[in-house]
Amino acid sequence: MSELLISIEEAAIRLRVRPAYVEELVKKGRLKFADNRQLVASEVDKLAELMNKLRNQGIATLVNITAQNAAKKH
Numbered sequence: 001m002s003e004l005l006i007s008i009e010e011a012a013i014r015l016r017v018r019p020a021y022v023e024e025l026v027k028k029g030r031l032k033f034a035d036n037r038q039l040v041a042s043e044v045d046k047l048a049e050l051m052n053k054l055r056n057q058g059i060a061t062l063v064n065i066t067a068q069n070a071a072k073k074h
Contacts, residue, residue, distance in 0.1 A: 005038035014041075014048045 011031070012019040022039075025031045031047065034040050050065075 004041040006041045011039045011044045
């Protein structure tokens with residue numbers, strides 16, 4: 001089963017950002033092109049979920065993520 005691939009424009013809609021910001025996320029390594037400048041939809045959706053939490057809950061979400069990452073390392 002292959003992954004659903006989406007365009008930068010579709011990713012921008014899912015993330016609620018501009019396409020230029022999606023390209024910056026790729027440059028920074030937060031998202032990666034799968035093929036032919038297409039992104040894996042499930043990876044975009046995971047990032048969208050995190051970004052929505054940050055928009056809604058702000059610093060509390062960052063504290064929880066940091067704590068979860070620290071627990072995983074121990």
